[in-house]
Amino acid sequence: MKAPRGSLQHKLVALMVLTCTAVLVMAGAGLIAYDHVSFKETMARALGTRAAIVAANTTGSLAFENPDDARQVLAALGKDPSMTAAALYDAQGRLFATYPANLPASAAPRAAERRSIHFDKESLVAFEPVVEGGRRLGTLYLRSDLQALVVRERVYALAVLFAIVGSVGVAFALSTTLQRGITRPVLALAETARHVTEKNDFSVRAAAATSRDEIGLLTEAFNDMLGEIQERDLEIRALNRDLEVRVEARTAELEATNRELESFSYSVSHDLRAPVRHIAGFAELLEKRSSAGLDDAGRRYLDNITDSAKRMGELIDDLLMFSRMGRAELCATHVPVETLVADILREMEQDLKGREIEWKIGALPEVQADPAMLRLVLTNLVSNALKYSRPRSPAKIEIGAEPGDGETILWVRDNGVGFDMQYAPKLFGVFQRLHAADEFEGTGIGLANVRRIVYRHGGKTWAEGEVDRGATFYFSLPERKEAA
C-alpha cells in the first residue's frame, strides 16, 4: 500500500496544505491591514485628547504670558518617549514655548488656524487651538513618532506568521491522517485490481467500503464487475472442461477409427492382393502351358488378364501408400531443398537417358518439413514434369522458389503437354487423370499424394497450365516455426 510519488495521497495533502496557507495568508493580510488602520485612528485620537488636555493646561500661561510655566507643562510630555516635539504659539502665531526647550525654530511649523490631526512621513502631527471663554489665546503643536505603530505591526506580522506556520503544520498532520480515509479504499481497490490482473484470480473482492461516498460506490461497482467476470470465467472454464472432454472423446473415436482404418488397409494389402496375384500367376502359367493351343484372340485375352491384374496390383499399392501418407507421423526438420533436389535428380539419372533436357534450377531455400515426405512431393512433381514433357526436345524443366506471405512457395515448371485450366481442380484428386493411359502411364495417385503431404504440412497446392504450353505446379510450406 505504499503510495508512489505524485500519488493521490500526496495530492490530497498538498491540496489541503495549500488551501489552508492561502486562506491564512489572506486572512492575516486583512487582519494586519485592518489593525494598521484602526491603530492609526487610536493613535490619532489619543494624540488629539492629549493635545486638548495640554492646551487646557496652557491657557493660564498664555493668558498671563508666562512662557516658563508653559515650558513646564510641555516638559511633562517627556514622560512619553514617543513625543518627539511640541510647541505653543500665542494668538499672533509667535512661538511661545517648545518641547524640548531648545527645539530649533526651524523644527516648529507655522501654527495652523484650526484644529487638525494628520500623519506625515514619519510622524503624527496635531494642532490644537488654545481657547478660553471663546477667546483664542494661541495654538498648540504636538508631534509624536510612529514607533508604536511600527512595533505593533511587527508583532502582528510575527503573530500571523506563527499562526500560518502552526496552522499549516496542523493542516498537514490532519490531512495526512484524514486523507487515508479516501486513499486507503482507493489503494485497496488498486491492489485488488493488480492482484486480479497478475494472478487471474477473480474470486477476490476489494475491501467493502465503510461509507456510501463515491469511493464506496466505485468499490461496489468494481466488486460487482469482478463478480460478473468470475461468473463468466467459471462458465468459460466449464465450457473448456466440457470441450476438453469432448475433444478427448473425439480423439478416442478418431484413434479407434484410425486403428480400424489401419487394420482395414492391412487386410486390403494382404487379402485383396492375394487373388490378384493368383489371377496374374495362373494366367501366366496358362500362357506358358497352353499358349500354343490358343488362337490370337485367346492369347490377347490372356495378355489382357495379366495386364489388368498387374494394374489392379499397382492401384492397390498406390491406394495403400496414399492411406499410409495420411497416417504416418510427420517428423519436421530443416530440409535444404537444394540438396534434396540434387539428390532426386541424381536418382533419376537412369530415367533421363536418351532425353534432351534443359534444367533451370533457381536458388532453393531451407524449409521446415518431413524430409522423406518432401522428397516424395518433389520426386512426384519432377517425374510428372519429365513424363509430360516427353514429346518435347529439348524439354525445359524449371525448379524454383519464392517467398510468400509467411510461407515459402516452391514450383516445378515444364514445357510439356500442359492441361486445360478448366480441369485444374481435378488434378489433385485420387485416381484423377487427364490423359489416356496409353498416352502417359500412371495411376493418378501422385498428385493426390502431393496434395495430402503438403496439406499435412499446413501448405497449399495449385497448378497453372495451358494445353501444349506446359504446366507449373506450385506448393507452399509455412515458414519455419519451432516444431510443435
Added chain:
Amino acid sequence: MTNGLKRILLAEDSPKDVELTLAALEEHNLANEVVVVHDGAEAMDYLLRKGKFEGLPAANPGVVLLDLKMPKVDGLEVLRRMRADKNLQSIPVVMLTSSREERDIVESYHLGVNAYVVKPVAFQEFIHAVKNLGLFWAVVNEPPPGSVKKAA
C-alpha cells in the same frame, strides 16, 4: 526323398499360392525338395517332429519359407518360436507376404528373419524372387550343420 526329409519347408495356407510357389520352384527343379504345411502350428510340428510328423528322423530343412498371414499360428509367431529354440534358431527363414506393411517388415527383422519377400503380383517377378531365394539358400549356400545335404 526316400526318408521323407526335404530341404525346403513351405508354410502357406493358400493352396493357390502353394501351387504357384511350387510351379516357380519346379522351374528350378526344387519342387521335390519342398514339404508343404498349411499353417504355423503344422510348421512347428514338422520342425519339432511332433504330431503327425512324429517318428521322422531329426534333421532341419535348409530353408524355411513362411507365409506371414496364416491361420492358428502366423509366420511371425513361428519365426519367434524358432529363434527361441536352440536347435532351430540357425535355420534361414524367408518371410513371404503380400504386404508392404512397414510394421510387418520391422517386426520380421526384429525377430531375426533372413529375408523378407513381398510376393509380387506379377508371376515373373515372383518366380524371379523365389528363384533367387532357392539359389541362394538351397543351392549355392552350404546348408547349416545338421540339415540335409542335397543329393549329388
